[in-house]
Amino acid sequence: MKAVQVIGYGDVDQLQVVDIPVPEPKQGEVLVRVKACGINNTEIWMREGAYGTGKESGWRPEGVQFPRVPGSDVTGEIVSVGNGVKETMIGRRVILFPFTSSGADGEEHIAGDMSFIGSEYDGGYAEYVAWPADLCYDMPLDSFVDSAAFTVSGLTAWHMNEQIEIQSGQTIVVTGASGGVGSFNVQIAANVHGANVFAIVGDLKDADKLKALGASRVFSYRSDTLADDILEANGGPVDAVLDVVGDALFKTALDVLKNGGKFCISGSAGGQQTHLDFRTLYLKHITMYGSVLGTRAEFQAMLEAIKSGQMKPVVDRTFSLDEARDAQTYFKQRGKFGKIVLIP
Known part of the structure; x- marks a missing residue:
């Protein structure tokens, strides 16, 4: 062969x-x-x-x-x-x-x-x-x-969403939203869990496509005021961040999270090492999750969501x-x- x-x-x-x-x-x-x-x-x-x-x-x-x-x-x-x-x-x-x-x-x-x-x-x-x-x-x-x-990107995104235990109506920031995992994070958070999804991409030309997938707002990481833009659009800090970028958006992610917020990462295309001030974690009571792939039960649940049209x-x-x-x-x-x- x-x-x-x-x-x-x-x-x-x-x-x-x-x-x-x-x-x-x-x-x-x-x-x-x-x-x-x-x-x-x-x-x-x-x-x-x-x-x-x-x-x-x-x-x-x-x-x-x-x-x-x-x-x-x-x-x-x-x-x-x-x-x-x-x-x-x-x-x-x-x-x-x-x-x-x-x-x-x-x-x-x-x-x-x-x-x-x-x-x-x-x-x-x-x-x-x-x-x-x-x-x-x-x-x-x-x-x-x-x-x-769907296989790896979809399963990874599904598990990330399960990790942070999204509640309907919460605001979730999704980085790398035009990529495989990111685009599925948008769909799962919005269409399966009923979250308000803020998508972050490089080029805003994809904004309409992301809104069609379920995002309510789309932001460019090239903005010098990205954190302020997100906080203003939400009327305050967000509930969770689903990240595949790593270093390039790490500070922004922690800045926009609420006290008691959740941060889940499954990739580091924007830098594999970062600077972390531990005081940010404990003073804001942030919970951090590392995530890759998922379980067979989650895979089966994802396939059902695909069949029902919740994921495209x-x-x-x-x-x-x-x-x-x-x-x-x-x-x-x-x-x-x-x-x-x-x-x-």
Whole structure:
């Protein structure tokens, strides 16, 4: 089969299109013909070494092993099954839950042996992928491309919203709102939980799109008076911040939070290190959450929200598998809105 492998740490030249054997599904696994695979920061940062270049580079103690086929947002059709799997699964159109672990229900994402597709296992930048049958869910939408927009970004956003326990009518600030996780944070907070959502982006050209997703107000992070703008629009401090930016907006986030407010972060595209005055935390009684991915129950709840129309796919552009380098390069550019999807 055709696949794209990461052969080491570095730039996009470390992505190589290769011909490798089609994987054989093992006990309890199925073979999925990949129809679409969304692109995430995770596989780019893994390639670039942003997570580290040694044992800290992956979820397992040994770190990421090369060559590796990246890609975690996988949709496709089951074409064969391994031992112990009913042949009636053949033909099912599925979306893959993106990791394995031995964690108990509700703790899958924090188990010590958590292992990620596209990092510890070969992923969806390929024509076929083998995956545990019980981690394959029915696609929430008819389109493979649209369904592939949700997996990691949607699950991460869903878990972030669960972490801060949003109440209807609260005001929630969402950073990076034009990206994958950010755009889903807008939809989940507004349409599932009934929150008043303030979206922060770079270019206000996307304001109407974000309002269509559920945001009540849209702000540019380029404003020199961003914190004051948010406080004025809300008539005071906000209840919570859902952040994927990190350092660049960290001070603003703490400045606009109310006493007893909540801050949840799942990414740091705007800087991985920051300055924190601890007095801000304890004097304002701020609760901080680190968040990544989520549980199988949350994944199922997200799929139901997609089916009901509370969450909609946001796809910016598609690329062919041969164009994986171009796709990852485009992913890092400013100005896009929504997910980038590879189609084998």
